Amino acid sequence: xxxxxxxxxxxxxxxxxxxxxxxxxxxxxxxxxxxxxxxxxxxxxxxxxxxxxxxxxxxxxxxxxxxxxxxxxxxxxxxxxxxxxxxxxxxxxxxxxxxxxxxxxxxxxxxxxxxxxxxxxxxxxxxxxxxxxxxxxxxxxxxxxxxxxxxxxxxxxxxxxxxxxxxxxxxxxxxxxxxxxxxxxxxxxxxxxxxxxxxxxxxxxxx
Amino acid sequence: xxxxxxxxxxxxxxxxxxxxxxxxxxxxxxxxxxxxxxxxxxxxxxxxxxxxxxxxxxxxxxxxxxxxxxxxxxxxxxxxxxxxxxxxxxxxxxxxxxxxxxxxxxxxxxxxxxxxxxxxxxxxxxxxxxxxxxxxxxxxxxxxxxxxxxxxxxxxxxxxxxxxxxxxxxxxxxxxxxxxxxxxxxxxxxxxxxxxxxxxxxxxxxxxxxxxxxxxxxxxxxxxxxxxxxxxxxxxxxxxxxxxxxxxxxxxxxxxxxxxxxxxxxxxxxxxxxxxxxxxxxxxxxxxxxxxxxxxxxxxxxxxxxxxxxxxxxxxxxxxxxxxxxxxxxxxxxxxxxxxxxxxxxxxxxxxxxxxxxxxxxxxxxxxxxxxxxxxxxxxxxxxxxxxxxxxxxxxxxxxxxxxxxxxxxxxxxxxxxxxxxxxxxxxxxxxxxxxxxxxxxxxxxxxxxxxx
Numbered sequence: 176x177x178x179x180x181x182x183x184x185x186x187x188x189x190x191x192x193x194x195x196x197x198x199x200x201x202x203x204x205x206x207x208x209x210x211x212x213x214x215x216x217x218x219x220x221x222x223x224x225x226x227x228x229x230x231x232x233x234x235x236x237x238x239x240x241x242x243x244x245x246x247x248x249x250x251x252x253x254x255x256x257x258x259x260x261x262x263x264x265x266x267x268x269x270x271x272x273x274x275x276x277x278x279x280x281x282x283x284x285x286x287x288x289x290x291x292x293x294x295x296x297x298x299x300x301x302x303x304x305x306x307x308x309x310x311x312x313x314x315x316x317x318x319x320x321x322x323x324x325x326x327x328x329x330x331x332x333x334x335x336x337x338x339x340x341x342x343x344x345x346x347x348x349x350x351x352x353x354x355x356x357x358x359x360x361x362x363x364x365x366x367x368x369x370x371x372x373x374x375x376x377x378x379x380x381x382x
Numbered sequence: 383x384x385x386x387x388x389x390x391x392x393x394x395x396x397x398x399x400x401x402x403x404x405x406x407x408x409x410x411x412x413x414x415x416x417x418x419x420x421x422x423x424x425x426x427x428x429x430x431x432x433x434x435x436x437x438x439x440x441x442x443x444x445x446x447x448x449x450x451x452x453x454x455x456x457x458x459x460x461x462x463x464x465x466x467x468x469x470x471x472x473x474x475x476x477x478x479x480x481x482x483x484x485x486x487x488x489x490x491x492x493x494x495x496x497x498x499x500x501x502x503x504x505x506x507x508x509x510x511x512x513x514x515x516x517x518x519x520x521x522x523x524x525x526x527x528x529x530x531x532x533x534x535x536x537x538x539x540x541x542x543x544x545x546x547x548x549x550x551x552x553x554x555x556x557x558x559x560x561x562x563x564x565x566x567x568x569x570x571x572x573x574x575x576x577x578x579x580x581x582x583x584x585x586x587x588x589x590x591x592x593x594x595x596x597x598x599x600x601x602x603x604x605x606x607x608x609x610x611x612x613x614x615x616x617x618x619x620x621x622x623x624x625x626x627x628x629x630x631x632x633x634x635x636x637x638x639x640x641x642x643x644x645x646x647x648x649x650x651x652x653x654x655x656x657x658x659x660x661x662x663x664x665x666x667x668x669x670x671x672x673x674x675x676x677x678x679x680x681x682x683x684x685x686x687x688x689x690x691x692x693x694x695x696x697x698x699x700x701x702x703x704x705x706x707x708x709x710x711x712x713x714x715x716x717x718x719x720x721x722x723x724x725x726x727x728x729x730x731x732x733x734x735x736x737x738x739x740x741x742x743x744x745x746x747x748x749x750x751x752x753x754x755x756x757x758x759x760x761x762x763x764x765x766x767x768x769x770x771x772x773x774x775x776x777x778x779x780x781x782x783x784x785x786x787x788x789x790x791x792x793x794x795x796x797x798x799x800x801x802x803x804x805x806x807x808x809x810x811x812x813x814x815x816x817x818x819x820x821x822x823x824x825x826x827x828x829x830x831x832x833x834x835x
Contacts, residue, residue, distance in 0.1 A: 185479060192482035199489035206496045210503065217507040224511065224527040227609060231530040234609060238537040245544040249551070256551040263558050263695070271698045316697050329729035336709040337572075343702055344565055351698065353705045358745030358757075359731055369730050380701050382694050 269348040273382040275319055277305050280350050280379055284323070287338055291331050297370055298331035300324070308381060319379040320355075326370045339377075351380045535610060535627065542605045542628045543638070546650045549599055553653065553687070556592040557695045560684035563589045564699075567681055586680055590671035593683070600666040625654045645693075652692045661690050706748050711826060714789040715746075715756065718777040722770060738763040741774065752826040754790065760800075760818045767818045768798045778824050782833060793824035 269279070281303060292298040306320040327335065336354070343351030357375040508515045513524040521529065563585040570578040606624040615623070631638040632647055632654075639647050652658055665687060674680055688699040716728035723741045725734045733740020743758040760771050778793035800818035 185476075189479050189482060192479065192486050196482060196486050196489060199486065199493050203489060203493050203496060206493065206500065210496065210500050213500070213507075214503060217503075217511065220511050221507075221523065224523050228523070228526055228530055230609075231534065234534055234607065235537060238534065238541060238607075242537070242541055242544065245541060245548065249544055249548050252548055252551050252555075256555060259555055259558055263554075267694060267698070271694060314697070315692065316701065329731075333709055336712070340705065340707055340709065341568065343698065345562060346565065351701060353701075354708055355749075356745065356747035359743070371730065380698075382697070 263345075266345045266348060267382075269350060270343045270345065271316075271351050271380060271382055275305075275308055275381065276350075277319060277321070277379070280319075280321075280352075283350060287335075288325075291334050296328050296331055298325065298327045298335070301326060315382075317381045319381060321377050321379065323373075323375045323377060325373050325375065327373060328370055332371060332373065343380075353378050353380075531610065534607065538605075538607055538610065538624060539628055539631050539638070542624060543631070543650075545599075545603050545605065546628070546654055547642075547646070549596070549653060550646065550650050552592065552596045552599055553691055554693065554695060556589065556596055557684065557688060557691070557693075557699070559585070559588045559592050560680075560688070561695065561699060564681060564684060564702075567677055570677075582677060586677065589680055589684070590674070593666075593669075593671040593674070597666045597669045597671070600663055601668050621659075622656050625656060625659055628654055649691070649693050653690075658690050662687070665690075706752065706826060706828070708748075710830075710832060711748075711754070711789055712746065714830075714832065715743075715778075718780075719743075719774065721777055722773045733761075735761060739770070741770070748826065752828060754824045754826050755821060756824075757819070757821045760820055761816070763815050765800075765816055767800045767816045771795065771798065771818060771820055771822075775822060778822065782830070787827050787830070789827055789830040790824040791827055793822055795820055795822045 272279075284300065284303070288298050288300050300323055302322075302324040304322045308317045308319045310317050325335075338349070339352055339354055342349040342353075355376045355378055357373050359374075360372040509518050510522050511524045513522070513528050516522045516525045563582070566578070566582040566585040570582045605628075606620045629651060632651055653662060665683070674683055685699070685703060688696045688703075713728075716726070716731075719726045719741055720728070723733050723739065725736050725740055726732070727734060732742035739762050741758055741760050743756060745755075745757045747755040749755075760767050760774075762770060775793050775795060778788075778790045780788055782788045798818065798820075800816050802816055
C-alpha cells in the first residue's frame with residue numbers, strides 16, 4: 176500500500192507532462208502551418224510588387240506609345256469633326272437656336288405662306304402672338320409657344336401641316352416647330368374657295 | 383527503561399518461539415549497584431539480541447517466509463476476484479518522467495522560438511511591404527509600389543480621356559450623319575422616288591461608315607491594364623472600375639480637364655456612365671454595319687444611340703421623334719367621319735348637311751401625353767343624334783385588324799347631351815331638329831401607319 180501511494184504523484188506528473196507535450200506539439204504544428212501560410216502570402220505579395228516595380232518603365236513606355244497613337248487618331252478625326260460640326264452648328268443656329276430668335280421665325284413663316292398663297296387657294300396669316308419661352312420639364316431644351324391665326328384652304332392647310340412636320344431640316348434650314356392644337360370657325364359660306372378660319376397653337380424649340 | 387522493556391517486549395515473541403531457552407533471572411536492585419546492574423542488563427540484552435540474531439537468522443527467514451505466506455493467504459482469501467497486485471518498477475517512472483520533462487522543455491523552447499521568429503518575419507514583412515509601416519528605409523517596397531501604381535493609373539486615365547474624346551467625336555459624327563439620313567428617309571417614306579432612293583442610299587452609306595468607325599473603337603480599345611487589376615476581376619468589372627475612375631477625375635480634378643470644353647466634359651460623362659456605356663458597348667462592340675439590313679434598321683439604330691447620349695443633336699432628334707404627324711391623323715379622322723356621315727367634307731372639316739344630318743368639327747387638340755381631344759357639333763333631324771356619335775366613337779376605336787390597333791385607342795365620350803334646335807345660327811341648323819355639342823377624347827397610336835401605303 177505504501178508503494179502505491181508513493182507512485183500516484185509520479186503518475187500525475189507523467190500525465191501532466193504527456194498532455195503538455197501533446198499540446199505544445201499541436202501548437203508548434205499550427206504555428207508552423209500558420210507561419211508557412213503567412214510567409215507564402217507575403218512572398219507572393221513581395222514577388223508581385225517587386226515585379227510590378229521592375230516592369231513599370233516598360234508599362235509606362237507602352238502607355239506613352241498608346242497615348243501618342245490615340246492623340247494622332249484624335250487629331251485625324253478632329254479634321255472631319257470640326258468641318259462637320261461647323262456645318263451642324265451653322266444649321267442649328269437656324270433650326271434649333273439657343274435664343275428665341277422669333278423675328279427670324281416670323282420671316283420664315285411669312286416666306287412659306289407667301290409661297291403657297293394663291294388667289295384661288297389662299298393662305299393668309301392674320302396674326303401671330305409669341306409667349307415667353309419656357310423650360311420644358313426634365314428636358315434640356317426650351318419651348319417658345321406662339322399662336323397663329325390664319326385664313327387658309329384645306330389643301331394649303333395640309334401643306335402647312337406637312338411643312339411643320341418636316342421642319343427642323345438641315346437642308347432647307349427650317350426651324351423646328353410643332354402644332355399643339357387648332358380650332359376652326361365656320362368657313363365663309365359666300366366664299367367659293369371654302370377658306371378655313373383657324374387658330375393654331377404652336378411651339379418653336381430652342382436649346 | 384520503558385523503551386528497553388518495549389524493545390525487549392518487541393523481540394519477545396521471537397524468543398517465545400525458542401521455548402527451550404530459560405528466561406533470564408530478574409535483576410535484583412541493590413543500592414550502589416543500580417548503575418552496574420542496568421549496564422549489565424543492557425549488555426545482556428544486546429548480547430542476547432546479538433546471539434539471538436546470529437542464532438535466529440535462519441529461524442527469522444523462516445519466520446518471515448511463514449508470515450509472508452500467511453499474509454499472502456490472508457490477502458488471497460480477501461481478494462477472491464482481483465489478481466495479484468502487479469509489481470511496478472519505479473525506476474522506469476523516473477526515466478519516463480525525466481524524458482517527458484526534457485521533451486516538454488524542448489517543445490516549449492521551440493514554440494517560443496517559433497513565436498519570436500514569426501514576430502520577426504511579420505515585422506520585417508510589414509516593414510518591407512506595407513506602406514503603413516514605412517519607417518525604417520522609406521520608401522519601402524509597398525510605398526514604392528503604390529506610387530508606381532498611382533502613376534500608371536493616372537496615365538491610364540489620361541488614355542481613357544483621349545479614347546472617350548474620340549468616341550464622343552465619332553458619336554457626334556454618327557448622329558449628325560444619322561440626322562441627314564433620317565431626313566432622306568422621311569422624304570423617301572412620304573414620296574418614294576428613284577432619285578430619293580439614291581439619296582437615301584448615299585446617306586445610308588455614310589451612316590454605315592460612321593457606325594463601323596465607332597464599332598472598331600469600341601471593339602479594339604481596352605480601358606484598363608491587367609497589371610492594375612486585382613486577380614479575381616472580370617473584364618466587365620475592370621472596365622467599370624476604370625470608367626468610374628475617369629468619371630471621378632472628370633468631375634473632381636480641374637487639372638485633369640484643363641483645355642476641355644465644359645460641354646464636352648458633360649457629354650463624355652454621359653457616355654462613360656456605367657449604364658449608358660454598357661448599352662453603347664452592346665450596340666457597337668464586335669458589330670459591323672453589314673449586320674444592319676434595312677433602312678428601318680438604320681433608322682432604329684440611330685434612334686437607339688440617340689436615346690443613350692445627351693447633346694443638342696440627340697435632344698433635337700428626340701423632339702423630332704416625339705412630334706405628331708398631324709396630317710396623317712387628321713386624314714384618318716376625316717376618313718372615319720365620312721363613314722358615319724356621308725355628306726361630310728374633309729376640305730371644311732364639316733358636313734354639307736344636305737340631308738339635315740351631319741358632323742362639324744370645331745377644334746383638334748393633342749397634349750403631351752398624345753391624347754387627342756376633338757370637339758364639334760352633331761346635327762340630326764330626328765332624335766337619334768347620339769346614335770351617330772356612338773358610331774363615330776366606335777369608328778375611332780375600331781382595330782386596323784384583329785391584332786393591330788388603329789390610329790386611335792380608348793376613344794370615349796361618357797356624357798351625351800343634345801337639345802332641340804330651331805333657332806340655330808346657320809340654315810342647316812335651323813332646318814334640323816336636334817343638335818349635340820360633343821367632345822371625344824382618344825389616345826393616339828404613334829406607331830400607326832395608314833393601310834393604303
